[in-house]
Amino acid sequence: MRLLILGGIGEALQLAGALASTHTVTYSVAGKGRIPALPGVAVRVGGFGGVEGLAAFLREQCIELLIDATHPYAAQISQNAALAARLTGVPWWAYRRLAWQPEPGDDGRSVTSWSGIMTALQEFQRPFFTIGLEPLRHIAEIPLNQHWLVRCLAAEPPMSSRLTLLCATGPFSLEQELALLQKYWIDVLVAKNSGGGAVEAKLIAARQLKIPVVMLERPALPTADREFNDVSSMAEALLNRPISDSADTIPHVPHCTDRMPEIPGVE
Numbered sequence: 001m002r003l004l005i006l007g008g009i010g011e012a013l014q015l016a017g018a019l020a021s022t023h024t025v026t027y028s029v030a031g032k033g034r035i036p037a038l039p040g041v042a043v044r045v046g047g048f049g050g051v052e053g054l055a056a057f058l059r060e061q062c063i064e065l066l067i068d069a070t071h072p073y074a075a076q077i078s079q080n081a082a083l084a085a086r087l088t089g090v091p092w093w094a095y096r097r098l099a100w101q102p103e104p105g106d107d108g109r110s111v112t113s114w115s116g117i118m119t120a121l122q123e124f125q126r127p128f129f130t131i132g133l134e135p136l137r138h139i140a141e142i143p144l145n146q147h148w149l150v151r152c153l154a155a156e157p158p159m160s161s162r163l164t165l166l167c168a169t170g171p172f173s174l175e176q177e178l179a180l181l182q183k184y185w186i187d188v189l190v191a192k193n194s195g196g197g198a199v200e201a202k203l204i205a206a207r208q209l210k211i212p213v214v215m216l217e218r219p220a221l222p223t224a225d226r227e228f229n230d231v232s233s234m235a236e237a238l239l240n241r242p243i244s245d246s247a248d249t250i251p252h253v254p255h256c257t258d259r260m261p262e263i264p265g266v267e
């Protein structure tokens, strides 16, 4: 079967690796982070050009199943996947990470927007932002009594003495997160509810140090034809599906008979 996996997180790589020997897999990344090398998998880099572009790719490449395995906060590409699937009739499945669950005693404060974050931070002085680049767009808003620590993959050094930038790529261990929170005298953590083991360490560290967490809640995502929250059950469901005979016509794409199209932009 010809699969297009929209990736960008570790579990998407695991899925692509698990299916590479039984399916024809194209793995797509936006190109903002590391470009993976996956044996037996075609990796394409960069946006498709919106819904129409993604729909055209599905048709041209005779994709039989679209898999959204993007980050839970990558809402635009998930919306595009839903609409492109509807336009083309290509079935689509989604991998949806389970959310982080607070425990009794955790001091979690749920917000849904940047202004919600700023309001929640009013009583603190040393916030630690782990929500990407967004805080760097608001440097002018740093209150006089606050110093921000911002961790992201990469960014230009900020023009503010009230902000420290850490450019770093995880995962980070619990020991590293505990040391960081203590070194910078952090009194509140600002995080996304990304889920996934790789980002849990900072939340566990905050719990251990009794540091409150301002949690930016997940955006709403469209519902896929099938949804999974663990990679192995998704891979198993796909391994159990019959692999299409290349001589057969793919039902939803009449021109896709026995040809194997070239994939532009593939590395």
Ligand code: NAP
Binding pocket: 006, 007, 008, 009, 028, 029, 030, 032, 045, 046, 047, 048, 049, 050, 051, 053, 054, 069, 070, 071, 073, 074, 075, 076, 077, 078, 080, 132, 192
């Ligand atoms: P987004 O806002 O949902 O998407 C913005 C645009 O980037 C999309 O419209 C699409 O461009 C392109 N794009 C996104 N994912 C793509 C993919 N897998 N393959 C090809 N094009 C893609 O996404 P984002 O929040 O900027 O995240 C970008 C990528 O980083 C995602 O793949 C996501 O899995 C990964 N990521 C995101 C986060 C996060 O916190 N947002 C964290 C870790 C990893 P076109 O419209 O031109 O097709």
